[in-house]
Amino acid sequence: MGVPEDVLTTEQRLAVREIVEACLHGRYPxxxxxxxLKMIVAEVAQAQARTEKRVEQLAEAQKDLARAQKRTEKAVQDLARQVGGLSENLGGNLEDLSYQMVS
Incomplete structure (x- = not known):
């Protein structure tokens, strides 16, 4: 399993590769x-901590969006009921008016 491209800098990747290749050829670190390696691991740990913080922020933002969506859905339902009531009233008034004109 490799390290994702955006975790290590090019310089860090080269340093790790160099150390691993040296070990593979019998040269001990x-x-x-x-x-x-300790510095690289420390930098990766810091990057991981920043990533975890951002994930937490994104999760909270997602919760806020879900709450806003529910409020919007309720507002749309209320509006639909009001428009339905207006339609019924207007339709009834038009029926009355047309009945009076025909009579």
Whole structure:
């Protein structure tokens, strides 16, 4: 499983690749290699924390949107009832008027 492209910088990817390839060729990592890896891991952890915070913010925004959607749906239902009432009243008035004209 690889690391997504946007998690590590190009420089970090090259450093990790270099260390892994060295290990594969029998060269053991040095203190400097481990220090560099520790820095990279710390940066990835910070990026993960920022990502988690953004996900939480997005989840809250989604909840707010859901509440707003429910209010909008209720307002549309109320409006539909009012328009239906107006239509019935207007229709009744037109029927009365036409009856009077015909009579």
């Amino acid at each position: 040095t203190k400097e290699d481990f220090s560099e």
